[in-house]
Amino acid sequence: MTPPDLPLSPSSSRRRAADKAESILQGAMQEFLAYGYAAASMDRIASVAGVSKPTLYSYFQDKEGLFTALINYLTEGKAEIGVDxxxxxxxxxxxxxxxxxxxxxxxxxxxxxxxxxxxxxxxxxxxxxxxxxxxxxxxxxxxxxxxxxxxxxxxxxxxxxxxxxxxxxxxxxxxxxxxxxxxxxxxxxxxxxxxxxxxxxxxxxxxxxxxxxxxxx
Amino acid sequence: MTPPDLPLSPSSSRRRAADKAESILQGAMQEFLAYGYAAASMDRIASVAGVSKPTLYSYFQDKEGLFTALINYLTEGKAEIGVDxxxxxxxxxxxxxxxxxxxxxxxxxxxxxxxxxxxxxxxxxxxxxxxxxxxxxxxxxxxxxxxxxxxxxxxxxxxxxxxxxxxxxxxxxxxxxxxxxxxxxxxxxxxxxxxxxxxxxxxxxxxxxxxxxxxxx
DNA sequence: GTCTATAGTGCGATAGAC
DNA sequence: GTCTATCGCACTATAGAC
Structure with missing residues (x-):
């Protein structure tokens, strides 16, 4: 089996998995908040996040799964908005x-x-x-x-x-x-x-x- | 962006033009309220309204125009909600x-x-x-x-x-x-x-x- | 790369109104 | 008959999920 390394954007060494998930979520945030769910594009999310589409789909099951993950990501630990x-x-x-x-x-x-x-x-x-x-x-x-x-x-x-x-x-x-x-x-x-x-x-x-x-x- | 669309021709034909516009708006209401703007389908609207797509496009310029007309249709004269x-x-x-x-x-x-x-x-x-x-x-x-x-x-x-x-x-x-x-x-x-x-x-x-x-x- | 769906258009045929 | 709104359908081009 050939080693599956694909240095598409070789800005530096390989990123950690958590970084990838993070940047995908960041891209998803931009996209879903700007266009809403239906008009959001998985292509653009992958592009903005700097990952390939297969990578994106290896981290998140599908569009709905990514959206769900994003909402959880954005609402967790935000309980204290405006109240200290x-x-x-x-x-x-x-x-x-x-x-x-x-x-x-x-x-x-x-x-x-x-x-x-x-x-x-x-x-x-x-x-x-x-x-x-x-x-x-x-x-x-x-x-x-x-x-x-x-x-x-x-x-x-x-x-x-x-x-x-x-x-x-x-x-x-x-x-x-x-x-x-x-x-x-x-x-x-x-x-x-x-x-x-x-x-x-x-x-x-x-x-x-x-x-x-x-x-x- | 475009000003509200009006039905095109004044007088008669097989069925009254107002009826067609009405049923298109009814179909648009179903569709846009159920799916939101982006996921709404012009094909389904035409189908539900019982008109062909060319007819739909003869009454309304495009998807955006139909949506605009729908919102005007749904909000006009509704001022008295709950207040008599x-x-x-x-x-x-x-x-x-x-x-x-x-x-x-x-x-x-x-x-x-x-x-x-x-x-x-x-x-x-x-x-x-x-x-x-x-x-x-x-x-x-x-x-x-x-x-x-x-x-x-x-x-x-x-x-x-x-x-x-x-x-x-x-x-x-x-x-x-x-x-x-x-x-x-x-x-x-x-x-x-x-x-x-x-x-x-x-x-x-x-x-x-x-x-x-x-x-x- | 594949497959599906969508916005929007062109055209010939049709079926009433006059 | 003419007029005209409409239909049905094929078609383009694009774009998106996966």
Missing amino acids: PALFQLPLPDGLKQIATNVLDNFSREKPLLTLMRVMIGESGRFPALAQTFVRNIEKPVLEKITQLFAQHSDSHATDPEIMARMFMGSIIHYVITQEVLHGRDLLPMERSRYIDGLIKAMIQAVSQNSNVAPEE | PALFQLPLPDGLKQIATNVLDNFSREKPLLTLMRVMIGESGRFPALAQTFVRNIEKPVLEKITQLFAQHSDSHATDPEIMARMFMGSIIHYVITQEVLHGRDLLPMERSRYIDGLIKAMIQAVSQNSNVAPEE
Whole structure:
């Protein structure tokens, strides 16, 4: 049997297997996030990754398998987007402001996360399991953290922290969707800082029972 | 890119031209909503619509033109989803509840509107103008109605009705996205009625200044 | 390299409307 | 009869999965 070495792109010595898998995933990310699943081309992925098609297919079973691997790759360990533990030391309005700011930064114009959301929602009908992966790895942990935050600062049983967390997240994500994802900046103008401040004010008002609100600003 | 296509010839033939255009659009709806833009097949559309491909291409310039026409067709005159004028006669909590219920009904499992949202968001990177059409024809009118509703019931300048409307819509749409679109029902369980009631309670609390809330339920 | 699918077109035939 | 929208089908060229 002849040794199967094929120095196609001999930029240096042979790359490690992990490197190849990595660069294929990098190429897949570029391609799938730019074109969506159906219009993505395995040829272009192989080309961008600098591997031959047979190599690509030796690492990943088929297009669907590569897409699945990519989504796992992109959503694993990303749980902490916009939520760091130090938040629990801050007064509620400050904590909320930091979360809102971080989440909006992560989703800002044409960042990968924005495009990932486009692709996930777009393919959620045909890849329900991947959509759930997205929810489990991204949405759920963030929601749970915010729920904890509200629970910790909630004076009583009056407001349901789980619902408050969903309102808060929903208000932010919907803002991202209308303004950035759907390009509604000019149609539905709303300055980011005005929205964040108004949102937090309303949330604080909602969690404060009959007493008055803790002094902010 | 091309302006909306109109049916070509004015007068009669074997069958009315409007019928053909209609059935082509119906076929296009099936196809594009089921497969997305890239994976949709013009052959299948023609077949489902019961017309030949040359006929299809006599009504619509190309695939992109048909997709554009479809989105216009599906979003025109749909402004009143979940918002009817009688709402302004009701107390705020009842009005909000009716809106929430109607919007959630319209987006309920595997209804066309749900799939349309999937496609619109999925293709929003490649068809920004269509995404804006969606915002202009669906999102914006609903948001404006809800803003009016809050403005009308707002006791004072304390809360910004535009922000309250966005919070309310965002909370509902985000709920739809996590539960239905991304199939998160089992991962993030939250009963619909519990969410609606909690959401409205929080919104009312947020708009009520220092006085107590009007009695609801 | 192979095989399949797709967007888009050209053309002769057809079947009503007038 | 003429007019014309339409059909069916073959065809090109391209591109993609594997």
